[in-house]
Amino acid sequence: xxxxxxxxxxxxxxxxxxxxxxxxxxxxxxxxxxxxxxxxxxxxxxxxxxxxxxxxxxxxxxxxxxxxxxxxxxxxxxxxxxxxxxxxxxxxxxxxxxxxxxxxx
Numbered sequence: 001x002x003x004x005x006x007x008x009x010x011x012x013x014x015x016x017x018x019x020x021x022x023x024x025x026x027x028x029x030x031x032x033x034x035x036x037x038x039x040x041x042x043x044x045x046x047x048x049x050x051x052x053x054x055x056x057x058x059x060x061x062x063x064x065x066x067x068x069x070x071x072x073x074x075x076x077x078x079x080x081x082x083x084x085x086x087x088x089x090x091x092x093x094x095x096x097x098x099x100x101x102x103x104x105x
Contacts, residue, residue, distance in 0.1 A: 010018075078085045
């Protein structure tokens with residue numbers, strides 16, 4: 001099946017006219033109801049993003065407080081019981097070393 005352009009030789013001016021008509025039709029489609037729907041969806045997406053961003057900020061703040069509190073508690077425990085902490089760290093190191101060595105053999 002042949003297209004209209006294949007059966008008839010068009011002049012460059014006719015081709016430019018066809019392109020201009022296609023461009024105006026495309027612009028009218030973008031300005032019409034499609035752009036309204038895009039605007040509505042964009043507003044919904046933006047509001048959801050803002051909500052998620054505020055939730056993430058809140059969760060980050062809570063997690064940061066918990067980590068800092070845990071680090072302070074660990075520091076206090078180590079300063080209160082330095083020799084016991086050193087013995088526990090040594091024991092964990094020996095166990096991990098034994099497991100790594102056993103895994104290689």
